[in-house]
Structure formats: C-alpha cells, structure tokens
Amino acid sequence: MEKLKEKFIENALPAAQQIRELIKKYGNKVVGQYTLDQVFDGMRGMVSLITETSKLDPELGIRFRGYSIPELRKKLPKIPGGTEPMPEGIFYLMLIGELPTYEDASNITANWARRSNVPKFVFDIIDHFPVNTHPMTQFSVAIMAMQTQSVFAEEYREGKLNKKNYWEATYEDSMNLIARLPRIAAYIYRHTYKNAIHIEPKPELDWAGNFAHMLGYGESIEFKKLMRLYLTIHADHEGGNVSAHTTHLVGSALSDPYLAFSAGMNGLAGPLHGLANQEVVRWIMDLKKEVGRKPTKKEITNYIKKTLEGGHVIPGFGHAVLRVTDPRYMAQREFALTYLKNDENFKIVSLLYEVVPPILMELGKVKNPWPNVDAHSGVLLVHYGMEEYDFYTVLFGVSRALGVLASLIWDRALGLPLERPNSVTSEWVKRFVEQGG
Ligand code: HAX
Numbered sequence: 001m002e003k004l005k006e007k008f009i010e011n012a013l014p015a016a017q018q019i020r021e022l023i024k025k026y027g028n029k030v031v032g033q034y035t036l037d038q039v040f041d042g043m044r045g046m047v048s049l050i051t052e053t054s055k056l057d058p059e060l061g062i063r064f065r066g067y068s069i070p071e072l073r074k075k076l077p078k079i080p081g082g083t084e085p086m087p088e089g090i091f092y093l094m095l096i097g098e099l100p101t102y103e104d105a106s107n108i109t110a111n112w113a114r115r116s117n118v119p120k121f122v123f124d125i126i127d128h129f130p131v132n133t134h135p136m137t138q139f140s141v142a143i144m145a146m147q148t149q150s151v152f153a154e155e156y157r158e159g160k161l162n163k164k165n166y167w168e169a170t171y172e173d174s175m176n177l178i179a180r181l182p183r184i185a186a187y188i189y190r191h192t193y194k195n196a197i198h199i200e201p202k203p204e205l206d207w208a209g210n211f212a213h214m215l216g217y218g219e220s221i222e223f224k225k226l227m228r229l230y231l232t233i234h235a236d237h238e239g240g241n242v243s244a245h246t247t248h249l250v251g252s253a254l255s256d257p258y259l260a261f262s263a264g265m266n267g268l269a270g271p272l273h274g275l276a277n278q279e280v281v282r283w284i285m286d287l288k289k290e291v292g293r294k295p296t297k298k299e300i301t302n303y304i305k306k307t308l309e310g311g312h313v314i315p316g317f318g319h320a321v322l323r324v325t326d327p328r329y330m331a332q333r334e335f336a337l338t339y340l341k342n343d344e345n346f347k348i349v350s351l352l353y354e355v356v357p358p359i360l361m362e363l364g365k366v367k368n369p370w371p372n373v374d375a376h377s378g379v380l381l382v383h384y385g386m387e388e389y390d391f392y393t394v395l396f397g398v399s400r401a402l403g404v405l406a407s408l409i410w411d412r413a414l415g416l417p418l419e420r421p422n423s424v425t426s427e428w429v430k431r432f433v434e435q436g437g
Contacts, residue, residue, distance in 0.1 A: 002111065003104075003107055004092070004095070004096075004104075004107065004108065004111065005168075005171060007096050008095060008096060008167075008171070008409070008413075011096055011097055011098070012167070012409075012410060012413040012414075013413065015052075015413075015414075016413050016414045016415060019414055020415075031047050032046070032047055034046045036429065036433070039429075042320070043240075044320065048421070049239040049240055049245070049248065050239070050414065050416060051238050051239030051240075051244065051248070051407055052065075052094075052097070052407065052410045052414075053065070053094035053095075053236050053238075053403050053406050053407050053410070054094065054236040054237065054238050054403060055238050056237055056238040056321050056322070058321055058322055058323040058324075059323055059324055060324075060327075061322060061324065061326060061327035061328070062236070062237055062238070062327060062328070064090060064093055064094060064235075064236060065093050065094065065097050065098075067093070067099075068327060069233055069327045069328060069330075069331050070327070070331070072085055072089075072090065072093075072232070073085055073229075073331065075099055076089035076090060076093070076099070076100070076105075076232070077089045077100060077101065077102040077104070077105040077106075078102075078228075079206050079209065079228075082225070082228070083225060084225045084226075084228040084229040084232070084335075085228060085229070085232045086105045086106075086109070086206055086207070086208065086228060086232075087207055087208050087228060087231040087232045087235065087399065087402060088100075088105040088106070088108040088109050088112070088206065088207055089104075089105040089232075090232045090235050090236075090402060091108060091178070091235070091402045091406060092104050092105060092108060094235070094236060094402065094403055094406040094407075095406040095409065095410075106206075108207075109206050109207055111175065111179075112175070112178060112179035112207055113179070113203040113210075114179075115175055115176045115179035115180070116179040116180055116182075116183060116201065116203065117180075118146075118180045118183045118184055118187075119146065119148075119149065121145065122142050122145050122146055122184065123187060125141065125142060125145050126138055126142055126184075126187055126188055126191050127191065127196070129141075129191070131191070131192050133192075134269070134390055135188050135189070135192060135388075135390055135391045135393070135394045136265065136266075136268070136269035136275070136390075136393050136394060136397070137269075138188045138191075138192070139184065139185060139188060139265055139394050139397055140262045140265045140266055140269070141262075142184045142188070143177070143181075143184070143258055143261055143262040143265065144258065144259070144262045146177070146180065146258055147256065147258035147259060147262075149176065149258075150173050150256040150257070150258050151169045151172040151173050151176075152166070152169035152170055152172075152173050152254075152256035152257065153256045153258075155169050156169075156254065156256075163415065166254070166412040166415075167409055167410075167412040167413035169256075170251075170256075170257055170408055170409050170411075170412045171409050173256055173257040173258065174257045174405035174406070174408060174409055177257055177258065177261060177401065177405065178401050178402065178405060181397075181398045181401055182201075182207065182208075182210060182211035182214060182398055183201060183214060185211070185215075185394045185395070185397070185398050186198075186199065186211060186214035186215045186216075187214075188391075188394060189215055189216075189388070189391055189394070190214075190215075190216065192388070192391070193388045193391070194216060198214075199213065199214050199215075199216055199218075200214075201213070201214055202218075206228075207231075208224065208227040208228040208230075208231050209224045209227070209228070211227055211231070211398065212224040212226075212227045215386070217384060217385070217386070220384055222339050222384065223384045225335075225339075226335065226339075226380055226381075226384065227395075229331060229332070229335055230332075230377065230380075230395060230399065231395075231398060231399040231402070232399070233328045233331050233332070233373065233399075234328070234373065234377075234395075234396050234399035234400060235399050235400065235402040235403040236400070236402065236403025236404070236406075236407070237403070238321075239407065240321070241273065241320075242264075242267035242268065242270065242272075242273045243264040243265065243267045243268040243273060243274065243397075243400050243404060244264065244400075244403065244404050244407065245267075246260075246263050246264040246266070246267040247260045247261055247263065247264035247404040247405075247407070247408060248260075248404070248407060248408065248411060248419070249263075249419050250263040250264070251408045251411055251412075252411070252416065252417065252418050252419040253418060257405060257408055260408060261401060261404065261405060261408075264400070264404055265397050265400075268393060268396060268397055268400060269393060271315070272313075274374075274393040274396045274397065274400070275393050276315045276316055276372070276374035277316075277373075277374040277377050277378050277392040277393060277396060278378065278389040278390055278391075278392045278393060279315035279316075279374075280315045280316040280374050280375055280377075280378050281378030281379065281381075281382060281389045281392070282389055283307070283314075283315050283316075284345060284348055284349070284352075284378075284379070287300070287303050287348070288348070290303065291303065293344055294344065294347075295348065295351070297351060297354070297355055300348075300351055300352065300355045301355055301359065304355065304356060304359050305359070308359075308363070314356055314360065315374065315375075316352075316371055316372060316374045316375030316376070317356050317357070317360060317366075317368075317369060317370065317371050317372065317375060318360070318366055318367070318368050318369070318370075318372065319368045319370075319372050322368055322370070322372065323367065323368050323370075324368075324370055325353075325370040325371055326370065326371060326372045326373050326375075328372075328373035329370075329371045329372060329373055329375055329376050332373075332376040332377060332380060333349075333350075333353075333376060335380065336349075336376070336379070336380060336383075340380070340383045343379065343383050345379040345382055345383065346379055346380075346383070348379075349375065349376055349379050352371070352375070353371055353375075356369065356371070357369035357370055357371075377392065377395075377396075378392055381395075
C-alpha cells in the first residue's frame, strides 16, 4: 500500500472515531445563534461546516493545519536549491495534518507522475472547442470528461463500496485528478493561445516545475518558483468559500470527485470569486490605456471613483471573511519585491494598495477595504510573459484542487452526510416576524 495512504489511515481513521464519540457525547450542545440578517446575507458567520484542511481567521488570515503562509514558506520542503515550497508539501500537510519531510513531498511527486496519464479522448474534446471558449469552461468540461475513469463511480455502481471504504475510492480519484490537472490546464493554454503547439511533460520535474514547463515557461527558474508559490498559497481557504463549499456539497450526494470538483470549478469561475484575478489585470490595463503607463495617485483616484460610479466593484479588494490585507497578497508582494521590484505594473499594484483602501472605507459599507489574493497574482504572471488573462483562473483551479480534494477525502473518512439545510420562503419569514419571531 502507498505510504501516503497508510499514513492517512493511521491519522484520519482514529480521528473519525473520536469525532463520532464527540458527537455522541456533546451532540445537543448549542454552537451559536444566527439572525435574519445572516439568513439573507449568504449565511455569513454561521458555523455549519466541518473542514479539517485549513481555517480562516478574519484578522490573521489563512492557517493551513495551524500554520500561516510565512511559516509554511519556511517550513514546507523545497526542491534542492529551491526557495519556495513544493505544493506537494501543502497537500501532505492538509491531508495528513503533519508537516512533511522532503522525502514525503518527493514521494508525492513520484506518485502523481505515475498517475498523470491523461486519456486521449480528453485532449480530443479540448481540440474541438472553439478557441474563444473560456479556459475555465474548457477546464470544467475536461474534468467532467474524465469522470468515465472514476474509481468511486465504478465501484459504487458495481456494489463494491461499503460506506467504510468511500474514502479510499475518493482518495484514488482525487490523486488521479490532481496528477492530471497540470497536463490538462497546460493543454488548454497551448490549444487556446499557442497555436496548439503542445509540450510533452517532464515527469522527472516536481509537480509545479513540470506544470511551468508544459505551459511553455520552463526556461525561467523564476517562473517555476512563482508557480510553486502560486500553487501553494491558492490551495485552500477553509470550507465556506464558493469553490470549496460547492465541491463539498456536490460530494455529499456521493457524486464522485470528478463531478464534485468540476462543480467547484464552475463556482471558482465567477467574478466575485476566482475570476477576479483576470478582472484585476484587465482593469489595470484599462487604467493604463486611459491615463498612461505611469499613472499618478490622483489619476488612479479618479479612475477608481469612475469605476465605482459605474456601479462596479474594485476587483481584488474586499473579502467576505478577511478584515486585513490578505497574507496571500503579502506573499506575492514579497516575491515581487525580490524579483520584479521595478516592474511598472507592480508599481501600479503598490500604488493601488495605498489609494484604494481609504476610498472604499469612505463608502461606509465595505467591510474589508484591503487587497485580497487576486489583486496581485496577475501582474506577476504578466511580468513573465503570460498575458492571456482569461487563463489565470485555471491556474487558481489547479491549486484549489489540492485543498478541496484533500477535504473531500476527509469528508468521506469522517462519514459526513448529505448536506441538506432548511430553506423557507420570504412569506414564511414575514409570518415568522409578525408572530413575534
Ligand atoms: N469594490 C466596491 N464595492 C465593494 C467592494 C469592492 N472591492 N467590496 C465590497 N463592496 C461592497 C459590496 O458590493 C456591498 O455593496 P452593496 O451593499 O451595495 O451590495 C458592500 O460593499 C458590502 O460588501 P461586504 O460585506 O464588504 O463584502 P461581501 O462579503 O458581500 O463580498 C466580495 C465580498 C469579495 C465579493 C467583495 O468584496 C467584492 O466584490 N470584491 C471585488 C471582487 C473580488 O476581488 N473578488 C475576489 C475575492 C477573493 C476570492 O474569493 N478570490 O477567489
């Protein structure tokens, strides 16, 4: 049996037992109360999900199994001579709950390389997309197409699955899926933007390094570093965000990981979620077109005001939970300060950091005026020549697979049930308040 699977059995199965005992003993404890506002406000702040892989603190930002991003940039394994963590390491941490050694991370590299063969019909399907098909649509369809390979779906249909083994078939599908995503994403990129000239994988490289290579940026050591950082920091943001929650919700119907993850990707493709990264760069480029390559603070202020007056949000700013600058933004800023300090787009991003928050604060309604992860990622990619903005959310999706699929394996190991909250009509609400609540 694979070492990673053994380790998961060692850690997750006793945890599942402990949780069952906890629920038996404390199942009737009141966790919290919620207001009518929250019911109409997208369930903000209601504790209603279990997600083991990470936890978001409004003031401190994301913690992966308790570790912050700056800590993980130091503590997660790196390739020999490398400076950024290997995404394989954060997957191990989220799945197992312990920091991996370099050997643990490189075992995952080899494991994913073994599983990375994408069936030809998936490429054929991508080949038939009109090139103006949004890359996220191609990505989601390609994931769905691979569903024919689902171990979970096949074993379930054949009656081979016992509830106790759901996690194992979910593990197999999730590992296969994660292993194949970089190839699929790179194929979509090259199909859409590089005249369908594809680049064969180099399985001897680490997962992120090989992805950078297949995209066509393998010559740049810095781009590979950026991919390792990018794919690590976008991996998870606890369970309530749209992509994580959707994957969990669809998975709760025992839809297999292909169905569940593809659904999650459709949520990530929304402009209030992952699509914001392409929106940010487009907005910055429009700003440059309108006022010139080196806008002043005053010109930026006017542009922001015009965007708001047009009834639009400022992309890359604000967050449903965070109340401080996103640590994922700061990690990318540190990267930029090291490698592209004089880049003109980075300078604009830095100016926006100074100019946007006071303007959003002045509106009086924005709960978090600070930049989020998407405010920064695009200009880093543009710096290395990746200027196809519509592709950016696919990169986010490849990374997000690590967190949401590790969570899905945990969902099945913990035996979490079908998700089915209660819903009411607004008529019901009116009667409820009229009768004194
Ligand atoms: N620009 C202008 N107005 C904003 C704003 C922004 N960046 N952020 C919030 N607001 C507005 C909201 O639209 C809302 O206005 P109305 O009451 O008129 O509807 C009001 O301020 C209160 O919103 P909030 O409670 O502060 O924020 P929400 O939890 O409702 O929304 C969002 C959080 C991230 C969706 C929001 O801040 C936003 O639209 N930001 C811009 C898009 C963006 O960057 N999205 C990516 C977020 C990170 C992520 O998920 N990445 O994948």
